[in-house]
Amino acid sequence: MLTLAILGFLYDRPLHGYQLKSRITGLTGHIRPVSDGALYPAITRLEKAGLLHRRTEPGSGAAPRQVLELTGAGRAELLRRLAEPEPVEISDQIRFFTVAAFLDLLPDPARQAAVLRRRLAFLQEPSSFFYDGDGAPVTAENEPNPFRRGMLLVARASGEAERAWLTDTITALEAARP
Template structure:
Protein backbone atom coordinates (compact mmCIF):
# COMPACT_ATOMS: atom_id res chain seq x y z
CA UNK A 1 0.00 0.00 0.00
CA UNK A 2 2.81 2.41 0.91
CA UNK A 3 4.79 1.77 -2.26
CA UNK A 4 1.66 2.17 -4.38
CA UNK A 5 0.96 5.52 -2.69
CA UNK A 6 4.55 6.67 -3.26
CA UNK A 7 4.46 5.73 -6.95
CA UNK A 8 1.00 7.26 -7.35
CA UNK A 9 1.81 10.60 -5.78
CA UNK A 10 5.07 10.83 -7.73
CA UNK A 11 3.11 10.11 -10.94
CA UNK A 12 1.12 13.24 -10.09
CA UNK A 13 4.29 15.33 -9.73
CA UNK A 14 7.83 15.24 -8.31
CA UNK A 15 7.79 15.82 -4.57
CA UNK A 16 10.15 16.51 -1.71
CA UNK A 17 10.07 13.73 0.89
CA UNK A 18 8.31 15.97 3.40
CA UNK A 19 5.48 16.75 0.98
CA UNK A 20 5.22 13.10 -0.06
CA UNK A 21 4.87 12.11 3.60
CA UNK A 22 2.14 14.73 4.13
CA UNK A 23 0.15 13.58 1.11
CA UNK A 24 0.34 9.94 2.15
CA UNK A 25 -0.71 10.89 5.69
CA UNK A 26 -3.65 12.88 4.30
CA UNK A 27 -4.74 9.86 2.27
CA UNK A 28 -4.11 7.13 4.85
CA UNK A 29 -2.97 8.86 8.03
CA UNK A 30 -6.28 8.72 9.84
CA UNK A 31 -5.91 4.94 9.59
CA UNK A 32 -2.16 4.41 9.58
CA UNK A 33 0.10 7.37 10.31
CA UNK A 34 3.39 7.13 8.45
CA UNK A 35 6.71 7.49 10.22
CA UNK A 36 10.00 8.56 8.66
CA UNK A 37 11.36 5.14 9.60
CA UNK A 38 8.72 3.59 7.37
CA UNK A 39 8.64 6.06 4.47
CA UNK A 40 12.33 6.58 3.76
CA UNK A 41 13.32 2.88 3.65
CA UNK A 42 10.48 2.36 1.14
CA UNK A 43 11.72 5.32 -0.91
CA UNK A 44 15.25 3.87 -0.87
CA UNK A 45 13.96 0.44 -2.01
CA UNK A 46 12.10 2.05 -4.89
CA UNK A 47 15.15 4.12 -5.78
CA UNK A 48 17.43 1.03 -5.76
CA UNK A 49 14.92 -0.73 -8.02
CA UNK A 50 15.15 2.17 -10.49
CA UNK A 51 11.52 3.22 -9.98
CA UNK A 52 12.33 6.70 -8.75
CA UNK A 53 15.29 9.01 -8.66
CA UNK A 54 16.35 12.12 -6.77
CA UNK A 55 16.86 15.52 -8.32
CA UNK A 56 18.41 18.48 -6.51
CA UNK A 57 16.44 21.72 -6.71
CA UNK A 58 17.29 25.05 -5.12
CA UNK A 59 15.96 25.38 -1.60
CA UNK A 60 13.77 28.31 -0.68
CA UNK A 61 16.16 29.50 2.06
CA UNK A 62 19.21 27.29 2.31
CA UNK A 63 20.54 24.01 0.97
CA UNK A 64 19.17 22.40 -2.19
CA UNK A 65 16.15 20.17 -1.75
CA UNK A 66 16.09 16.58 -2.91
CA UNK A 67 13.02 16.07 -5.08
CA UNK A 68 11.77 12.54 -5.68
CA UNK A 69 10.95 11.90 -9.33
CA UNK A 70 9.19 8.90 -10.85
CA UNK A 71 11.20 7.20 -13.64
CA UNK A 72 9.73 5.64 -16.78
CA UNK A 73 10.32 2.28 -15.12
CA UNK A 74 8.46 3.55 -12.04
CA UNK A 75 5.52 4.66 -14.20
CA UNK A 76 5.45 1.21 -15.80
CA UNK A 77 5.47 -0.42 -12.36
CA UNK A 78 2.64 1.84 -11.18
CA UNK A 79 0.61 0.84 -14.25
CA UNK A 80 1.31 -2.84 -13.57
CA UNK A 81 0.20 -2.51 -9.93
CA UNK A 82 -2.94 -0.64 -10.94
CA UNK A 83 -3.77 -3.13 -13.69
CA UNK A 84 -3.09 -6.22 -11.56
CA UNK A 85 -3.93 -5.38 -7.93
CA UNK A 86 -3.69 -8.25 -5.48
CA UNK A 87 -6.78 -9.52 -3.69
CA UNK A 88 -6.12 -7.46 -0.55
CA UNK A 89 -6.05 -4.28 -2.62
CA UNK A 90 -9.52 -5.19 -3.86
CA UNK A 91 -11.01 -6.44 -0.58
CA UNK A 92 -9.36 -4.28 2.11
CA UNK A 93 -11.12 -0.92 2.22
CA UNK A 94 -8.01 1.11 3.12
CA UNK A 95 -5.89 -0.50 0.41
CA UNK A 96 -8.78 -0.11 -2.05
CA UNK A 97 -8.95 3.62 -1.35
CA UNK A 98 -5.22 3.98 -2.08
CA UNK A 99 -5.63 2.05 -5.33
CA UNK A 100 -8.68 4.10 -6.26
CA UNK A 101 -6.83 7.36 -5.58
CA UNK A 102 -4.44 6.59 -8.45
CA UNK A 103 -6.54 4.47 -10.82
CA UNK A 104 -6.81 7.45 -13.21
CA UNK A 105 -3.12 6.93 -14.04
CA UNK A 106 -4.03 3.67 -15.75
CA UNK A 107 -4.47 4.79 -19.35
CA UNK A 108 -6.57 1.93 -20.69
CA UNK A 109 -10.30 2.34 -19.88
CA UNK A 110 -10.87 -1.42 -20.25
CA UNK A 111 -8.16 -2.12 -17.65
CA UNK A 112 -9.70 0.42 -15.24
CA UNK A 113 -13.13 -1.16 -15.78
CA UNK A 114 -11.65 -4.61 -15.11
CA UNK A 115 -10.37 -3.41 -11.72
CA UNK A 116 -13.75 -1.85 -10.91
CA UNK A 117 -15.51 -5.09 -11.89
CA UNK A 118 -13.25 -7.02 -9.51
CA UNK A 119 -14.30 -4.68 -6.69
CA UNK A 120 -17.92 -5.04 -7.74
CA UNK A 121 -17.66 -8.84 -7.60
CA UNK A 122 -16.12 -8.58 -4.13
CA UNK A 123 -18.93 -6.32 -2.90
CA UNK A 124 -21.56 -8.69 -4.27
CA UNK A 125 -20.16 -11.58 -2.22
CA UNK A 126 -22.28 -11.98 0.94
CA UNK A 127 -20.26 -11.11 4.01
CA UNK A 128 -20.56 -9.73 7.49
CA UNK A 129 -18.38 -8.79 10.41
CA UNK A 130 -20.31 -11.36 12.46
CA UNK A 131 -21.31 -14.94 11.68
CA UNK A 132 -23.56 -17.62 13.08
CA UNK A 133 -21.49 -20.63 12.07
CA UNK A 134 -20.86 -20.01 8.36
CA UNK A 135 -23.94 -17.82 7.90
CA UNK A 136 -23.42 -14.04 7.81
CA UNK A 137 -25.50 -12.27 10.48
CA UNK A 138 -27.63 -9.36 9.26
CA UNK A 139 -27.91 -6.11 11.20
CA UNK A 140 -31.60 -6.71 11.91
CA UNK A 141 -30.75 -9.93 13.76
CA UNK A 142 -28.45 -8.29 16.29
CA UNK A 143 -29.54 -7.13 19.72
CA UNK A 144 -26.27 -5.28 20.40
CA UNK A 145 -26.94 -1.73 19.14
CA UNK A 146 -23.23 -1.06 18.46
CA UNK A 147 -22.77 -4.15 16.32
CA UNK A 148 -26.06 -3.37 14.59
CA UNK A 149 -24.76 0.15 13.97
CA UNK A 150 -21.53 -1.21 12.53
CA UNK A 151 -23.44 -3.39 10.06
CA UNK A 152 -25.91 -0.62 9.22
CA UNK A 153 -23.07 1.80 8.42
CA UNK A 154 -21.21 -0.85 6.41
CA UNK A 155 -24.37 -1.63 4.39
CA UNK A 156 -24.94 2.07 3.61
CA UNK A 157 -21.31 2.46 2.54
CA UNK A 158 -21.55 -0.62 0.30
CA UNK A 159 -24.75 0.64 -1.30
CA UNK A 160 -23.15 4.01 -2.05
CA UNK A 161 -20.11 2.30 -3.55
CA UNK A 162 -22.27 -0.05 -5.61
CA UNK A 163 -24.18 2.93 -7.02
CA UNK A 164 -20.92 4.68 -7.87
CA UNK A 165 -19.51 1.54 -9.52
CA UNK A 166 -22.68 1.22 -11.60
CA UNK A 167 -22.29 4.84 -12.69
CA UNK A 168 -18.62 4.35 -13.59
CA UNK A 169 -19.30 1.12 -15.48
CA UNK A 170 -22.40 2.52 -17.20
CA UNK A 171 -24.72 -0.19 -15.94
CA UNK A 172 -27.28 -0.43 -13.18
CA UNK A 173 -26.00 -2.20 -10.08
CA UNK A 174 -28.49 -3.59 -7.60
CA UNK A 175 -27.70 -2.70 -3.98
CA UNK A 176 -26.61 -5.52 -1.70
Protein backbone atom coordinates (compact mmCIF):
# COMPACT_ATOMS: atom_id res chain seq x y z
CA MET A 1 0.00 0.00 0.00
CA LEU A 2 2.78 2.43 0.89
CA THR A 3 4.65 1.82 -2.36
CA LEU A 4 1.47 2.27 -4.38
CA ALA A 5 0.64 5.52 -2.55
CA ILE A 6 4.16 6.89 -3.08
CA LEU A 7 4.08 6.08 -6.80
CA GLY A 8 0.54 7.42 -7.14
CA PHE A 9 1.15 10.75 -5.46
CA LEU A 10 4.40 11.30 -7.36
CA TYR A 11 2.76 10.48 -10.71
CA ASP A 12 1.39 13.99 -11.18
CA ARG A 13 4.20 16.08 -9.73
CA PRO A 14 7.45 15.93 -7.81
CA LEU A 15 7.04 16.34 -4.05
CA HIS A 16 9.20 16.91 -1.00
CA GLY A 17 9.17 14.06 1.51
CA TYR A 18 7.02 16.03 3.96
CA GLN A 19 4.46 16.83 1.25
CA LEU A 20 4.35 13.16 0.26
CA LYS A 21 3.89 12.06 3.86
CA SER A 22 1.03 14.55 4.32
CA ARG A 23 -0.78 13.25 1.24
CA ILE A 24 -0.37 9.62 2.28
CA THR A 25 -1.60 10.42 5.79
CA GLY A 26 -4.60 12.18 4.26
CA LEU A 27 -5.41 9.06 2.25
CA THR A 28 -4.99 6.50 5.02
CA GLY A 29 -5.78 8.78 7.95
CA HIS A 30 -5.75 7.52 11.49
CA ILE A 31 -6.36 3.96 10.35
CA ARG A 32 -2.85 3.39 9.05
CA PRO A 33 -0.64 6.39 9.75
CA VAL A 34 2.70 6.45 7.97
CA SER A 35 5.80 6.98 10.06
CA ASP A 36 9.12 8.39 8.92
CA GLY A 37 10.57 4.99 9.82
CA ALA A 38 8.38 3.37 7.16
CA LEU A 39 8.26 6.14 4.54
CA TYR A 40 11.93 7.00 4.09
CA PRO A 41 13.19 3.40 3.80
CA ALA A 42 10.42 2.79 1.21
CA ILE A 43 11.58 5.85 -0.73
CA THR A 44 15.16 4.57 -0.60
CA ARG A 45 14.07 1.13 -1.90
CA LEU A 46 12.14 2.75 -4.76
CA GLU A 47 15.12 4.94 -5.61
CA LYS A 48 17.48 1.92 -5.65
CA ALA A 49 15.00 0.10 -7.90
CA GLY A 50 15.12 3.02 -10.35
CA LEU A 51 11.45 3.95 -9.83
CA LEU A 52 12.12 7.42 -8.48
CA HIS A 53 14.98 9.81 -8.06
CA ARG A 54 15.85 12.59 -5.66
CA ARG A 55 17.19 15.99 -6.44
CA THR A 56 18.22 18.72 -4.08
CA GLU A 57 16.60 22.14 -4.15
CA PRO A 58 17.32 25.11 -1.95
CA GLY A 59 15.01 25.18 1.06
CA SER A 60 13.07 28.17 2.33
CA GLY A 61 15.50 28.28 5.27
CA ALA A 62 19.12 27.23 5.37
CA ALA A 63 18.59 23.49 4.79
CA PRO A 64 18.22 22.17 1.23
CA ARG A 65 15.17 20.06 0.40
CA GLN A 66 15.05 16.66 -1.23
CA VAL A 67 12.52 16.57 -4.07
CA LEU A 68 11.21 13.17 -5.15
CA GLU A 69 10.24 12.51 -8.76
CA LEU A 70 9.06 9.40 -10.61
CA THR A 71 11.15 7.95 -13.39
CA GLY A 72 9.66 6.42 -16.53
CA ALA A 73 10.09 3.02 -14.88
CA GLY A 74 8.20 4.32 -11.81
CA ARG A 75 5.30 5.44 -13.99
CA ALA A 76 5.21 2.06 -15.72
CA GLU A 77 5.30 0.23 -12.37
CA LEU A 78 2.41 2.30 -11.04
CA LEU A 79 0.28 1.52 -14.10
CA ARG A 80 1.17 -2.20 -13.84
CA ARG A 81 0.21 -2.28 -10.16
CA LEU A 82 -3.08 -0.50 -10.86
CA ALA A 83 -3.96 -2.90 -13.68
CA GLU A 84 -2.97 -6.00 -11.68
CA PRO A 85 -3.55 -5.39 -7.97
CA GLU A 86 -2.42 -8.09 -5.57
CA PRO A 87 -5.24 -10.13 -3.98
CA VAL A 88 -4.75 -8.31 -0.64
CA GLU A 89 -5.18 -5.00 -2.47
CA ILE A 90 -8.63 -6.22 -3.50
CA SER A 91 -9.70 -7.82 -0.21
CA ASP A 92 -8.40 -5.23 2.27
CA GLN A 93 -10.60 -2.13 2.20
CA ILE A 94 -7.90 0.44 2.94
CA ARG A 95 -5.54 -1.10 0.40
CA PHE A 96 -8.34 -1.20 -2.16
CA PHE A 97 -9.13 2.45 -1.49
CA THR A 98 -5.47 3.22 -2.22
CA VAL A 99 -5.83 1.45 -5.57
CA ALA A 100 -9.11 3.28 -6.24
CA ALA A 101 -7.54 6.65 -5.40
CA PHE A 102 -5.23 6.31 -8.40
CA LEU A 103 -7.26 4.05 -10.72
CA ASP A 104 -8.13 7.01 -12.95
CA LEU A 105 -4.44 7.10 -13.98
CA LEU A 106 -4.95 3.77 -15.73
CA PRO A 107 -5.88 4.94 -19.24
CA ASP A 108 -8.05 1.97 -20.29
CA PRO A 109 -11.64 1.95 -18.96
CA ALA A 110 -11.87 -1.80 -19.60
CA ARG A 111 -8.90 -2.44 -17.30
CA GLN A 112 -10.34 -0.06 -14.70
CA ALA A 113 -13.62 -2.00 -14.83
CA ALA A 114 -11.75 -5.32 -14.50
CA VAL A 115 -10.20 -4.15 -11.22
CA LEU A 116 -13.59 -3.03 -9.92
CA ARG A 117 -15.15 -6.36 -10.95
CA ARG A 118 -12.55 -8.17 -8.85
CA ARG A 119 -13.49 -6.07 -5.80
CA LEU A 120 -17.20 -6.61 -6.47
CA ALA A 121 -16.69 -10.38 -6.71
CA PHE A 122 -14.83 -10.33 -3.39
CA LEU A 123 -17.64 -8.34 -1.71
CA GLN A 124 -20.28 -10.76 -3.00
CA GLU A 125 -18.69 -13.66 -1.09
CA PRO A 126 -20.42 -14.33 2.24
CA SER A 127 -18.44 -13.14 5.23
CA SER A 128 -18.80 -12.12 8.84
CA PHE A 129 -16.68 -10.88 11.70
CA PHE A 130 -18.09 -13.61 13.92
CA TYR A 131 -18.91 -17.30 13.55
CA ASP A 132 -20.95 -19.64 15.70
CA GLY A 133 -19.69 -22.90 17.20
CA ASP A 134 -20.38 -24.77 13.95
CA GLY A 135 -18.41 -22.26 11.88
CA ALA A 136 -21.49 -20.63 10.35
CA PRO A 137 -21.36 -16.83 9.95
CA VAL A 138 -23.24 -14.85 12.56
CA THR A 139 -25.62 -12.24 11.13
CA ALA A 140 -26.97 -9.09 12.74
CA GLU A 141 -30.34 -10.80 13.06
CA ASN A 142 -28.99 -13.63 15.22
CA GLU A 143 -26.32 -11.72 17.19
CA PRO A 144 -27.44 -11.11 20.79
CA ASN A 145 -24.52 -8.83 21.66
CA PRO A 146 -25.69 -5.28 20.77
CA PHE A 147 -22.15 -4.07 20.06
CA ARG A 148 -21.36 -6.91 17.69
CA ARG A 149 -24.80 -6.48 16.12
CA GLY A 150 -23.91 -2.82 15.52
CA MET A 151 -20.64 -3.80 13.85
CA LEU A 152 -22.48 -6.23 11.58
CA LEU A 153 -25.16 -3.67 10.67
CA VAL A 154 -22.59 -0.99 9.83
CA ALA A 155 -20.54 -3.45 7.77
CA ARG A 156 -23.67 -4.56 5.90
CA ALA A 157 -24.68 -0.98 5.07
CA SER A 158 -21.15 -0.09 3.99
CA GLY A 159 -20.93 -3.22 1.85
CA GLU A 160 -24.27 -2.49 0.19
CA ALA A 161 -23.18 1.08 -0.60
CA GLU A 162 -19.85 -0.08 -2.01
CA ARG A 163 -21.45 -2.81 -4.14
CA ALA A 164 -23.92 -0.27 -5.57
CA TRP A 165 -21.09 2.18 -6.37
CA LEU A 166 -19.00 -0.58 -7.97
CA THR A 167 -21.92 -1.78 -10.10
CA ASP A 168 -22.76 1.75 -11.27
CA THR A 169 -19.13 2.60 -12.01
CA ILE A 170 -18.49 -0.65 -13.91
CA THR A 171 -21.60 0.03 -16.00
CA ALA A 172 -20.41 3.58 -16.77
CA LEU A 173 -16.89 2.42 -17.66
CA GLU A 174 -18.24 -0.28 -19.97
CA ALA A 175 -20.56 2.23 -21.65
CA ALA A 176 -17.59 4.56 -22.25
CA ARG A 177 -15.62 1.95 -24.17
CA PRO A 178 -15.17 2.74 -27.86
